[in-house]
Amino acid sequence: MSSVAIPQNPVEPFLRSERMPHIWCPGCGIGTTVNCFTRALLDSKADLTKLAIVSGIGCTGRVAGYTNLDSFHTTHGRAIPFATGLKLANPELNVVVYSGDGDLFAIGGNHLIHAARRNVNLKVICVNNLIYAMTGGQTAPTTPGDVITSTAPYGTYDPAFNLPYLVEAAGAVYVARWTTFHVRQLAKSMAEMFQKKGFGFIEVLSPCPTLYQRRNKMGDGLDAMKFYKQVSKIKHGAPTSEVALSKSGEIVVGKFVDRERPEYIGTMNTYLEQQLGERYVEPHTLSDDGGCSGGELEVISCNR
Amino acid sequence: MHADPQGVLTGAHFLDGDHAACEGAIAAGARFAAGYPITPSTEVVERFAMRAPTVGGTFIQMEDELAASITIQGAVWGGVKAFTVTSGPGFSLMMEHIGYAAMTETPCVFINVQRGGPSTGLPTLPAQADMMQVRWGSHGDYEIIALCPNSPQECFDLTIKAFNFSEQYRVPVFVMLDEVVGHMTEKVIIPPAEEIEIEPRHFTKKAPKDFRLYEPEANQVPDMVKAGDGYNIHVTGLTHDQRGYPDMTPPMQDVLVKRLQSKILDNADKICLFEKENVEGADVVVVSYGITSRVAQRAVDQAREKGVKVGKLRLITAWPFPERVISEIAPTIKGFVVPELNLGQMVREVERCAGGKTRTVRVSHAGGTVHNPESILNAILEVAR
Amino acid sequence: MQSLNEIRVAGFGGQGVILSAIVIGKAASIVEGNFATMTQNFGPEARGGACSAQVILSNSPVLYPYVTHPDVLVVMSQEAYLRFAPELKPGGILLIEQDLVRIKGLSPAETRVYGIPATRIAEQIGKRMVLNVVMTGFFGAITGLISREALRKAVEDSVPSSFRELNLKAFDSGYDYGLQHLESGALEASEFEEVTVRE
Numbered sequence: 001m002s003s004v005a006i007p008q009n010p011v012e013p014f015l016r017s018e019r020m021p022h023i024w025c026p027g028c029g030i031g032t033t034v035n036c037f038t039r040a041l042l043d044s045k046a047d048l049t050k051l052a053i054v055s056g057i058g059c060t061g062r063v064a065g066y067t068n069l070d071s072f073h074t075t076h077g078r079a080i081p082f083a084t085g086l087k088l089a090n091p092e093l094n095v096v097v098y099s100g101d102g103d104l105f106a107i108g109g110n111h112l113i114h115a116a117r118r119n120v121n122l123k124v125i126c127v128n129n130l131i132y133a134m135t136g137g138q139t140a141p142t143t144p145g146d147v148i149t150s151t152a153p154y155g156t157y158d159p160a161f162n163l164p165y166l167v168e169a170a171g172a173v174y175v176a177r178w179t180t181f182h183v184r185q186l187a188k189s190m191a192e193m194f195q196k197k198g199f200g201f202i203e204v205l206s207p208c209p210t211l212y213q214r215r216n217k218m219g220d221g222l223d224a225m226k227f228y229k230q231v232s233k234i235k236h237g238a239p240t241s242e243v244a245l246s247k248s249g250e251i252v253v254g255k256f257v258d259r260e261r262p263e264y265i266g267t268m269n270t271y272l273e274q275q276l277g278e279r280y281v282e283p284h285t286l287s288d289d290g291g292c293s294g295g296e297l298e299v300i301s302c303n304r
Numbered sequence: 305m306h307a308d309p310q311g312v313l314t315g316a317h318f319l320d321g322d323h324a325a326c327e328g329a330i331a332a333g334a335r336f337a338a339g340y341p342i343t344p345s346t347e348v349v350e351r352f353a354m355r356a357p358t359v360g361g362t363f364i365q366m367e368d369e370l371a372a373s374i375t376i377q378g379a380v381w382g383g384v385k386a387f388t389v390t391s392g393p394g395f396s397l398m399m400e401h402i403g404y405a406a407m408t409e410t411p412c413v414f415i416n417v418q419r420g421g422p423s424t425g426l427p428t429l430p431a432q433a434d435m436m437q438v439r440w441g442s443h444g445d446y447e448i449i450a451l452c453p454n455s456p457q458e459c460f461d462l463t464i465k466a467f468n469f470s471e472q473y474r475v476p477v478f479v480m481l482d483e484v485v486g487h488m489t490e491k492v493i494i495p496p497a498e499e500i501e502i503e504p505r506h507f508t509k510k511a512p513k514d515f516r517l518y519e520p521e522a523n524q525v526p527d528m529v530k531a532g533d534g535y536n537i538h539v540t541g542l543t544h545d546q547r548g549y550p551d552m553t554p555p556m557q558d559v560l561v562k563r564l565q566s567k568i569l570d571n572a573d574k575i576c577l578f579e580k581e582n583v584e585g586a587d588v589v590v591v592s593y594g595i596t597s598r599v600a601q602r603a604v605d606q607a608r609e610k611g612v613k614v615g616k617l618r619l620i621t622a623w624p625f626p627e628r629v630i631s632e633i634a635p636t637i638k639g640f641v642v643p644e645l646n647l648g649q650m651v652r653e654v655e656r657c658a659g660g661k662t663r664t665v666r667v668s669h670a671g672g673t674v675h676n677p678e679s680i681l682n683a684i685l686e687v688a689r
Numbered sequence: 690m691q692s693l694n695e696i697r698v699a700g701f702g703g704q705g706v707i708l709s710a711i712v713i714g715k716a717a718s719i720v721e722g723n724f725a726t727m728t729q730n731f732g733p734e735a736r737g738g739a740c741s742a743q744v745i746l747s748n749s750p751v752l753y754p755y756v757t758h759p760d761v762l763v764v765m766s767q768e769a770y771l772r773f774a775p776e777l778k779p780g781g782i783l784l785i786e787q788d789l790v791r792i793k794g795l796s797p798a799e800t801r802v803y804g805i806p807a808t809r810i811a812e813q814i815g816k817r818m819v820l821n822v823v824m825t826g827f828f829g830a831i832t833g834l835i836s837r838e839a840l841r842k843a844v845e846d847s848v849p850s851s852f853r854e855l856n857l858k859a860f861d862s863g864y865d866y867g868l869q870h871l872e873s874g875a876l877e878a879s880e881f882e883e884v885t886v887r888e
Contacts, residue, residue, distance in 0.1 A: 016538070019549060052531045054378070065538055065550060070531040072381065073540035073550075074374060075404050081338075081371035085378025085386070086531060088362050089336055093382065093532050114367040272357045281360040283335060285383030285530060290471070290504025291305055291333065318715040318725075428730075488754050489711065489727040491718040598752045674755065 011038035014048075016068050023062055027221020029180035029206030030060055033127050034067070036183055036204075037098070040190035046094060053096045054083040056103035058134045059208075060127040063098040077108030080115045083122050090285055091265050094123070094194070101128040101142040101203075105161055109141070116170035119198045120264045125190065126163065126201065129208040130245075137211030144247045148215045162244040167201045168257050174200035175240065175257035180207065181228035182253060189255060198263045205251060216247075305504045307331045307464075309497035311359040316493050321459040321486040322347035325415050325479060326355070328463025329387050331500055334413070335361035336386035338375035340368055340394060343427045344483045345417035348389040369394040373401035377410045381539065383530030385467055385505070387413040391483075392421055395434055396441075402476055403442030406564060407541050409518070409526065411470035411505070415463065415479045417486040418645075420671035430483035431671030432594055433646035438478050439623050445561050447568035449575055450478040450623040452593040456490045462620070468503035469575060473567055474525050480622065482645065484595040484674060512536065517548040518560075524567035568624055577620035578629060586615030587638045588687045591630070591654050593619040595674055596643050603643075603680035612688045622650060630657035639663030639687035643680045645671045663687060694834055695756040698824075699741035699773050700765030700786075705821030708847060709763070710742030712825050716835045716843035717746045726751040739769045746834060763828055764790055765807070765820065784828055786820065801875040803831050803867070810862050815855060822848075822856045823863035830867025837864055 015038070024030050041048065048069060055064035057076035064071035070093075074082045079097045087095045097104075104112050104126050115122060131149060132138040138151040139158060147156045164175045174196045178186040186204060193200040207213060207224030218224070228251065235243075236254040243252040273280045311330045319327070326348045329337070337356070339349035353363040362379075366372040369390055376386035390398060395416050405412055418434050420426030438450050449469050451462045459481060466477040508515050508527035512535045518526050526546075529535045542550040543557045568575065583589055588607070592600040597618045607614045617633065619626060630653075634640075639662050642651035647668045655664040667683045669675050696713060700706045710727050718725035729742040743756035758778045764770045765786040777783060779799045785792070787804030805827045811820040822844060829840045841860055848856045 016549075049534045050532050065540060068536050070381075070536060071538045072378070073538070073542065075400055075541060078370060078374040078401070081366060081375040082378035084364070084366075084371075085336070085338060085375035085380075086382045087378075088364060088375075089379035089382030089384045089386070090530065090532055110367050111371050114371075268362075276357055279358050281358060283360050283362045283384075286333075286385070286505050286507075288507055289305070290507055291308065291502070316719050318711060318719050318727075320727075484728070484754055487728060489714060490725065490751075595754065598754065601752045674753070677753065 010042065011035055014038040014041060014068055016066055019066055022066055024059060025210045027207060027209035027224070028059070029129070029204070029221070029224070030063065030127055032180040032183060033125065033186065033204050033206060034063055036187040037125065037190060039187040040194065043187065044191040044194045046194060050092055051094045051096065052086060053098055054079045054086065055097070056099040056108060058100040058103045058132070059129070060098060060100035061103055061134070077103055077106070078111065079103065080108060080111040080122065080124070084115055084120050087120060087122060088265065089283075095121075097122055097124045099124075099126065100133075101126055101130065101163070102132045102140040105163065105166075106141045113166070113170040116167055116172045116199045116201070118264045119171055119173065119261050121197055122199055123193055124199070124201045126203050127206045128163065128203050129206050129212060131208055131212045133208045133211050137208075137215060142245075144245055146247055147212075150211075150215075160245065162240065163203045164201075164243055164256050165240040168240045171199065171261065172201045172257060173198035173259050173261050174255075176201075176255040177203040177205070177243065177253050179205040179228040179232055179251060179253060181225050181232065185234075185253070192255075196258070197266075198261055205245075305502045307497040307500035307502050308333060312497040312500065313494050314496045316491055318489055319456050319492040320347065320489040321453065321456040321481055322417060323351045324456040324459040324492045325453075325463045325481065325486075326351040327492070327494060328460040329413065329415075329467065330355060330359055330361070331460070331494065331497070332385065332464040332467035333502055334385045334387050334467060335359065336363075336376065336379040336384045337361075337388060338364050338366050338372040338379070338386070339389050340366055340372050342369075342391045342394040344419055344486050345389045345391040345394075345415065345481075347486070348415055348417070369397035370401070373398040373414070374404065376412050377401065377405055377408070380410050380412050381531050383532075385411075385471075387415060387467075389415040389417070391417045392419045392425060392427065393423065395437065399437075399441040402448065403444060403446060404541050405476035406442070406446035406448065408539050409474035409564075410476070411474050411528075413463070413466045413470055413477050413479065415481065417481040417483060419483050426672050428483065429672040430595065430674065431645045432480075432482050432596065433649065433671060434480065435622060435644070435646065435649040438480060445565060447565050448476055448478060448623055449473070449568065449621065450480050451577070451620060452480045452622050453485055454594050454597045454618070455485065456488060456492045458620075459485065460492050460494065464500060464502070465577075468501070471503040471505055472525070473571065473575075474528070475568060480594065482594045516546040518544065519546045520563060520567070524563055524570065572624045572626070573628065575621055575624055576626035576629070578626055579616075579618040579620065580629070581616040583615035583617060583633055585613060587613045588641055588684050589615040589617055589633055589637050590641045590643070590680065590684065591617045591619065591650075592643055593622055593650065594645075596645060599674045599677055600643050600680050602677040603684060606677065606681050607684045607688070610685070612684060614684055614688070619650070625650075625653045625657070627657045630654055631659060634658040634661040637662055639665055641665050641667060641680065641683045641687055643667035643669070643675050643683070645669050645674070694746040694761065695759045695778075696744045696746070696761040696763070697741055697756055697759040697773055697776075698744070698763040699739060699769035700821075701768060702740045704740070704765050705818065706740045706765070707742050709821040709825045710744050712822070712840060712843045712847050713746075713828065713835065714744045715847060716839040717744075719846075720839040720842045721835060723748055724750050726754050728754055739766065739772045741769065741773060761828070761832055761834075763824055765824060767791060782832060784824065784831060786824065803827070803870055804876055805863065805866050805870070807863065810866065811859060814858050814862060819856055819859035822859040826860040826863025826865075827867040830864045831871060
């Protein structure tokens with residue numbers, strides 16, 4: 001009997017297949033974004049050993065657990081400060097933060113704007129499903145107005161954040177938005193962001209059929225794709241002040257920001273070296289025997 | 305392993321406790337700190353900010369204590385020794401990440417310079433009222449190690465000890481200063497590097513295919529790796545199996561949480577440091593820690609002048625609580641006297657371990673200054689009567 | 690050295706009260722090898738108003754860290770004088786910046802008072818900011834608690850190298866002024882009434 005070779009899915013090496021099946025619902029867009037992520041990694045020929053992924057808490061927060069990389073599932077909202085420590089301690093790592101809108105912009109919002117301000121070399125992928133999905137469909141800071149959620153049973157009236165506008169204002173050097181309908185563009189955009197030095201941010205609109213769409217009579221995952229296709233408009237370079245989302249209005253997608261600002265670690269090293277001259281010792285990690293080395297003996301005045 | 309000589313300022317210095325703790329951290333090999341300014345602990349990171357770039361270290365001032373307490377953990381997994389520093393309200397904000405460090409077995413050190421609370425309380429004045437918070441502040445069952453220096457010299461010595469314990473047991477370790485110890489300036493002797501014992505990080509010798517991130521070694525503690533070494537580790541705060549993969553089932557919870565506890569409690573005798581003085585034959589034993597131990601000494605001396613047989617037990621390790629020594633002393637004395645700058649925290653542990661075999665008398669103080677030694681003396685005399 | 694000596698240095702924020710206490714503590718503990726514990730007040734008052742630092746000197750380890758009734762009080766401002774003078778131990782030594790402090794309500798029989806125009810001396814040397822080191826020199830000469838050499842070494846170790854010479858000069862001026870004063874003895878109460886306060 002001749003055996004039929006089953007071609008391996010090209011994304012398989014990037015996943016912890018022993019952990020499948022995943023927890024995401026049918027029609028959920030998070031898996032699609034992971035697919036794009038792995039394609040972006042393939043395309044950019046990234047050294048996977050030096051790639052680390054950090055997630056917070058929530059449905060998207062589980063991405064770290066499925067990727068076959070050094071992966072960290074941290075606490076709610078704190079993926080970015082964890083990633084900041086990881087990157088600063090070991091600058092040769094490429095650190096990707098992969099999390100949801102609630103995690104990154106509500107409980108973690110302060111960390112996000114400060115990391116953007118510093119321009120830490122982190123790549124943030126924010127899957128925005130417009131709702132808290134893991135906990136059962138509560139209002140998020142991204143939920144548009146006039147939407148039913150479990151904590152807004154009569155509809156939402158809290159104004160929502162316009163994520164690209166906020167992140168640009170805070171200092172990100174790369175800002176783009178796509179939907180899970182735009183898989184090619186998204187993968188390409190991710191690959192492009194990985195090449196960029198500094199704080200990069202991609203918002204991916206992604207359906208939550210189970211909670212957001214069902215409660216708002218917006219159909220299933222397929223309906224969401226149709227909706228995205230229908231209302232999305234690619235406008236590269238659109239002013240981020242004009243890309244706010246609404247319940248059923250236009251979704252402006254594209255690359256909005258691509259600029260240069262001094263990246264944090266490089267700036268820190270250059271500046272301190274300039275200030276301290278020969279006394280400056282560049283940071284390093286522990287050696288295999290667990291010890292640290294380097295550092296000049298410096299006698300300083302003992303007190304204030 | 306010995307300290308890296310290039311980070312050690314060998315010699316005699318006139319340092320306050322905060323600065324001494326910073327020197328201890330550097331001597332212990334810490335090359336990363338993240339912090340947020342808060343009185344009375346800020347001097348620790350101020351000094352680290354000055355020293356770090358000259359010893360291959362990094363300091364980052366974060367946007368709040370939530371960030372600082374997790375940034376250090378990212379740094380640890382990046383392959384450095386790291387710590388944060390805080391006081392009062394900042395410590396309250398760090399609670400979640402104490403749990404994360406305990407659950408993910410991330411070795412790191414927190415320096416808490418205690419001030420009066422609750423809430424904003426007494427920013428510039430002392431208390432010892434975070435002693436239960438440090439033990440129980442994060443949710444769930446877990447163990448930590450907490451050490452209580454009573455002088456700037458001990459701030460140096462015990463911060464090194466804290467880093468060593470954290471690497472040995474892969475657990476967050478706390479150096480619990482109080483404002484008085486943090487801000488008092490005294491002679492601090494920093495020994496030559498070769499006389500400073502340092503616990504290195506225990507990196508695994510196994511190949512990636514044979515390695516499991518949470519497979520305990522003989523001492524119940526798993527070996528570590530760092531990101532970027534090709535092990536493709538997964539670290540999560542969820543209940544996890546030996547691979548680090550989420551496994552949220554009662555049997556896995558039982559195995560994991562019990563090991564987090566037993567790796568510390570089974571080694572309590574090695575971790576519990578204390579100073580015992582004239583306890584044998586004593587009628588009264590004063591149990592104290594931190595600055596209160598120095599104030600209590602004056603009361604002990606005065607009581608002895610009055611002919612009272614009084615001994616002294618100074619807790620250097622507060623957690624795990626030195627149960628054994630308390631329960632051994634209890635049946636031999638008339639009572640314990642426990643002064644502390646709070647309204648009754650560690651005294652509950654003393655009372656528990658005394659197990660009804662002797663009296664336990666608290667000498668409470670709401671904080672803001674130290675005890676009047678007379679209040680301690682009166683308690684000693686009353687118990688001795 | 691006596692077995693226990695409690696010193697308080699006080700003035701307004703910015704006068705270098707803390708550095709003065711550090712020099713005293715460092716000289717006693719690091720240079721002379723005895724024991725010293727220094728504490729200071731913190732908070733807004735440390736940046737203005739009445740700022741103070743305390744040093745306890747001893748032949749054995751210091752236990753109780755605070756000073757309640759100092760043996761020696763060094764004051765450089767009227768506010769500090771009013772606040773801390775009542776705490777001075779009977780028979781204690783009061784050292785004042787005589788242009789900035791007006792003595793009121795002290796019994797000279799119980800307190801030995803010595804004054805120095807430290808600010809004027811500092812200004813003559815070249816920088817008003819070294820008045821604290823002038824005071825420290827004065828303290829050393831009057832009290833004799835710590836050797837001149839030890840204090841001088843501590844000054845050297847505690848100031849930035851670019852200001853070392855200036856500070857040593859300030860220290861010596863204060864010390865020499867103190868030695869002269871010591872010979873003429875403590876001041877009488879009547880001597881203070883004429884002093885103008887330059888605050």
